[in-house]
Amino acid sequence: MRSADYMRLAATSLKFNKMRSFLTALGITVGIAAVVLLTSLGGGVQQYMLGQFTQFGAHIIAVNPGKTSTIGLSGAIISNVRPLTLDDAASLEQLNGVLTAVPIVQGNLPVETGNRSRWTMVLGVNHQAPQTWQFKIAQGQFLPDEPAEQARNLSVIGHKIKTELFPDTNPLGKRIRIGQERYRVIGVMEEKGQILGIDLDDAVYIPAHRGMALFNRESLMEVDILYRAGWNEDKLVKAIKKHLIRRHGAEDFTINTQSDMLGTLGSILNILTAVVAGLGSISLVVGGVGIFTIMSIAVNERIREIGLLRALGASRTQVTLMFLLEATFLSGLGGIAGMLTGLGVAWLLHAFIPALPVNVEWNYVLLAEVIAIFTGIIAGLLPARRAAALPPVDALRSE
Amino acid sequence: MIKLRDICRNFQVGDETVHALDQVTLDIAAGDYISVMGPSGSGKSTLLNMLGLLDMPNSGSYLFENKELTKLSEEKRARFRREKIGFIFQSFHLVPRLTAAGNLELPLMLTGMLPAKRRVLVQEALASVGLEDRAHHLPKQLSGGQQQRVAIARAMIMKPPLLLADEPTGNLDTHSGDEIIKTLEVLNQTGITLIVVTHDLELGQRAGRTIQMVDGKVVHDES
Numbered sequence: 001m002r003s004a005d006y007m008r009l010a011a012t013s014l015k016f017n018k019m020r021s022f023l024t025a026l027g028i029t030v031g032i033a034a035v036v037l038l039t040s041l042g043g044g045v046q047q048y049m050l051g052q053f054t055q056f057g058a059h060i061i062a063v064n065p066g067k068t069s070t071i072g073l074s075g076a077i078i079s080n081v082r083p084l085t086l087d088d089a090a091s092l093e094q095l096n097g098v099l100t101a102v103p104i105v106q107g108n109l110p111v112e113t114g115n116r117s118r119w120t121m122v123l124g125v126n127h128q129a130p131q132t133w134q135f136k137i138a139q140g141q142f143l144p145d146e147p148a149e150q151a152r153n154l155s156v157i158g159h160k161i162k163t164e165l166f167p168d169t170n171p172l173g174k175r176i177r178i179g180q181e182r183y184r185v186i187g188v189m190e191e192k193g194q195i196l197g198i199d200l201d202d203a204v205y206i207p208a209h210r211g212m213a214l215f216n217r218e219s220l221m222e223v224d225i226l227y228r229a230g231w232n233e234d235k236l237v238k239a240i241k242k243h244l245i246r247r248h249g250a251e252d253f254t255i256n257t258q259s260d261m262l263g264t265l266g267s268i269l270n271i272l273t274a275v276v277a278g279l280g281s282i283s284l285v286v287g288g289v290g291i292f293t294i295m296s297i298a299v300n301e302r303i304r305e306i307g308l309l310r311a312l313g314a315s316r317t318q319v320t321l322m323f324l325l326e327a328t329f330l331s332g333l334g335g336i337a338g339m340l341t342g343l344g345v346a347w348l349l350h351a352f353i354p355a356l357p358v359n360v361e362w363n364y365v366l367l368a369e370v371i372a373i374f375t376g377i378i379a380g381l382l383p384a385r386r387a388a389a390l391p392p393v394d395a396l397r398s399e
Numbered sequence: 400m401i402k403l404r405d406i407c408r409n410f411q412v413g414d415e416t417v418h419a420l421d422q423v424t425l426d427i428a429a430g431d432y433i434s435v436m437g438p439s440g441s442g443k444s445t446l447l448n449m450l451g452l453l454d455m456p457n458s459g460s461y462l463f464e465n466k467e468l469t470k471l472s473e474e475k476r477a478r479f480r481r482e483k484i485g486f487i488f489q490s491f492h493l494v495p496r497l498t499a500a501g502n503l504e505l506p507l508m509l510t511g512m513l514p515a516k517r518r519v520l521v522q523e524a525l526a527s528v529g530l531e532d533r534a535h536h537l538p539k540q541l542s543g544g545q546q547q548r549v550a551i552a553r554a555m556i557m558k559p560p561l562l563l564a565d566e567p568t569g570n571l572d573t574h575s576g577d578e579i580i581k582t583l584e585v586l587n588q589t590g591i592t593l594i595v596v597t598h599d600l601e602l603g604q605r606a607g608r609t610i611q612m613v614d615g616k617v618v619h620d621e622s
Contacts, residue, residue, distance in 0.1 A: 005508045016496035308492045311453060312506045312553075313481020315474050393453040396488070 001318055010325040013298075014333075021330060024294040027287030028334030028375065029341060032368050035280035036342025039364040041349075042273035044357030049269060053262060057134045061237060062256045063092070063223045063244070082248045083219025086148045086208060089126075091247065092223060095239050097231040100128035103148075103208040104222040107215045111157075111204055112177040113165045120161060121203045122178055124211015132226040140172045140187035143207055151207030155183035159191040160201035178204065179214050233257055277364050281371070287334065288375035295327050295383040306387050307395025316388040323387050327380020328373055335372030339365055400560070400592060401427035401450065406459035408445055408615075419445040420456065421615035427594070429560065432587045434606035435596045442615040443596045444565055450594065451484050451563045452476045463561075481509055485554030487583075489566035491546040493538040499525065499549045500534040506557050524552040528582060544575030551582055555591075562586060564595045568602060580605065 014021040065084040089103035105124035110117050123129075127145040130137065142156050155176060162171055171185045183206060192200040208220065227236050237255050244253050299306070309319055343360060350358040408420040419442045427433065435443045448454040449461070452468060461468045463483070471479065486492075493502050500521050507517045525531045528548040538546055547567060554562060564583060568576030580602060587593040597603050611619030 001509055002511050002513075004514075009508075012496055012501070304492065305494055308494070309505070309509075310477065311451065311480060311486045311492075312509060313477050313479075313557075314509050315477045317474075318509060391454075393448045396453070396492070 001321075006321055006325050007329075009322055010329045013326055014329055017298075020294060024290050025330050025334030025337065027290035028284065028331050028372050029287075029338040031280065031282075031284035031287040032335045032338025032372050033342040033345065034283045034338075035277055035368040036339055036360070036365050037345050038276040038280045039273055039361040039368075040342065040346040040358050041356075042269075042276040043359035043361040043364075044350075046266075046269040046273060047359040048357040049265060050262065053265060054258070057132065057226065058258060059227050059229055059231070059233075060132065060258050061225045061227065061233070061240065063088075063225065063240065064221070064254045064256065065219050065252065067252055067254055082250075082252050084223060084253060085220065086212075088244065088247060089208075089220065089223045090148070092225055092240060092243065095236070095243060097227045097236050097239075098225055099228060100132045100224075100226040102126055102129050102132045102224045102226075103220045104224060105208055105211040105215055105217055105220055107211075109179050109214070111161065111165065113174060116165050118161065118164050118202075120158075121198075122211065122214070123203055123205050124208040124214070125205055126208055128226075129205065132224055135192065136190040138188045138190040139170075140185075142187050143205060144186075146207070148207070148209040151209045153181060153183045153210060154186050154207065156187040156189060156205040157185055158189050158199075158201040158203040158205075160199060161204055162188045176204070178206065181210070181214065183210075233259060273361060273364070277368075280368075284368070284371060284375055287331070287372075288379045291327050291330055291376055291379035292382070294330075295323065295380045296386075298326070299323065299383045299387045302387075303390060303395045303398040306390055307392050307398065310390075310392035311396060319388040320384045323384035324377060324380045327384070328376040331372045331376025331379070332369075334376075335369045338372070339369060400429040400431075400464060401425070402460070402462040403427075403449075404460040404462075406449060406456045406461065408442075408449060408454065408456050418615045420449065423459070423615070423617055425610070425617065425620075427592060429592055430587070430590050431592050431594075432584070432607040433592075433594045433610060434603035434608070435594065435610045435612060436598070436600070436603045437612035441612040443612050445615075446612065447563050447565055447594065447596050450561070451486060452480050481506060482557060483559050483561060485557070485559040485562045487547070487550055487554050487562065487564040487567045489569040491538070491543075491550045491570070493546055493549060493553075495538055498535045498537055499530060499541065502538070502549055503553050503556055506553060510557075520556055524556045525549075527555070528552045542575070543571050544578055547571060547575070547579050548582065551579070551586075555586060559591070561592045562594070564593070566597055567595065568597070568599065576602075 063084065086103050089101045092098060093101040102125050107122055108119055109122050111120050111122070125143070127143045129135065130142050138159065143154055146152065155178070157171060165171070165176065166174065171188060174185050175182050176185060189201070194200065212220070225240070227233070237257060240255055241251065245251050306319055346358050346360060349356055403423055403425040406420050406423040407418065410417045410419055423446065435446060437443050445454065449456060456469060468476070468479065494505065497505070503521045503524050504517050507520060522531065525534055528551055530545060530548055530552070533541060533545060541549065562583070567583065568579055571579060583593055583595070595602070595606060603609055608620070608622045610617055
């Protein structure tokens with residue numbers, strides 16, 4: 001028998017019982033729509049999170065003082081290690097493949113001007129921070145390239161600090177007080193927004209050396225290294241390690257690459273998406289049970305027809321395939337409808353709530369469609385085999 | 400054409416063994432027109448099912464054109480039915496969701512025949528029973544007589560040498576019944592072997608040969 005004829009017979013049968021076919025396929029439709037929608041939302045969250053983490057650039061290696069233990073605490077807190085110094089940062093810049101090395105020290109302090117004051121994040125960095133983190137200057141300039149120890153009391157403020165402390169005036173050239181020291185504002189950063197709840201615009205940048213003095217620290221908190229695109233990250237990590245061990249005499253630091261961080265984050269988010277897809281799959285199982293029930297009923301209702309087909313010379317395989325194809329058609333059509341519904345709802349959600357991250361996970365969509373068809377085959381197999389196994393003479397006599 | 404030798408078919412009903420066919424021996428020549436008669440439970444339909452390979456004997460031999468059929472596998476029996484045997488049932492057995500043409504196409508589809516060729520054969524078969532204008536009607540849109548004519552056309556579309564009819568006029572009025580019998584007799588005159596199971600004495604006597612059955616045995620066989 002030709003494949004087209006199997007399909008034609010299956011289509012005719014489903015068309016003959018339109019409402020029943022519709023309701024049966026609906027079970028699969030809901031299941032697939034749930035998988036597509038939930039994985040799209042999961043994918044959206046994943047994309048959003050990764051976007052947040054990669055907005056600083058993709059070729060950054062962070063060096064922190066202290067060797068991380070299995071619980072991940074920094075040695076800087078325990079302070080039984082040699083500090084990470086400005087000289088360390090400067091020396092790292094000399095390594096092959098390194099473009100910039102930004103020393104970082106950070107704390108929260110009140111920033112004042114005139115009668116206005118605001119507690120904010122104060123970051124001690126060097127002139128290479130904008131290039132390393134892909135920040136842009138909106139007004140003025142960033143910190144100049146000066147020898148660390150001779151760095152002047154200059155500052156660059158974030159967009160929010162400008163709007164909060166200098167709502168009506170140009171901040172360039174104005175003085176602000178950080179802690180007990182006075183700093184001249186030489187630049188304003190372009191608006192950057194938030195990352196995981198941290199407002200990047202609510203910050204003031206000062207020279208790292210001044211920051212260490214301000215926070216009374218001997219050690220930097222981190223050195224961020226920007227390396228050339230295409231450079232072998234693993235080799236650079238080894239070079240950094242070798243370089244710092246030579247300087248410190250021991251491995252009393254921790255190197256974190258962005259790939260490590262994104263890998264870990266990606267794994268977590270993949271699990272999240274898989275869990276969400278798993279929840280959606282429960283509806284698919286329910287849909288499969290629906291198909292099994294309806295196909296069992298269909299076989300019972302059509303026993304005489306099965307007897308006739310056998311009398312006309314249909315083999316058991318042909319009868320099995322006829323019923324199996326009906327079940328597969330039901331699940332396949334339900335799957336396509338579910339896919340379109342899921343995609344449609346995801347699109348509508350994104351259209352009406354643009355802030356809601358939605359990203360269609362096509363691999364899950366295709367997997368769900370395959371599972372839908374597979375569900376149909378499994379659910380249809382038992383009734384189809386039962387139909388084919390009926391003795392023709394008994395089937396013909398059946399009422 | 401057909402040689403049945405000592406065919407036995409038993410059914411177990413509770414503790415009792417029912418002998419539906421008991422040592423039946425028959426010779427049927429090509430082109431015969433045979434009526435099988437007898438009271439209910441006499442084994443007429445079981446004999447017809449046996450001849451049509453819808454059921455298999457517990458013992459005995461069934462030779463069709465000198466080929467032993469009792470040893471055939473299930474798949475080969477299906478193929479044999481498709482090619483050699485046409486069935487006509489009392490309740491027509493048309494597939495309700497297929498049109499008259501669709502019902503006629505079914506046996507052809509099972510062989511894998513191309514649609515274009517099928518359409519030609521279907522048109523010819525419908526024309527042979529005078530229903531060419533009812534090709535696209537569903538069974539429920541046809542009268543009983545028309546439905547049985549569609550069933551005859553379907554049984555004959557593979558041009559089988561043997562036609563088995565189980566009470567073909569049982570669900571029809573006298574006029575339609577007469578028409579059906581005449582159609583079957585015309586087919587028999589073309590050389591097709593026709594075996595009709597019936598309760599109707601008048602119909603039974605129209606056949607060239609009458610077989611009377613009682614309790615699974617052939618008690619009378621008259622040409």
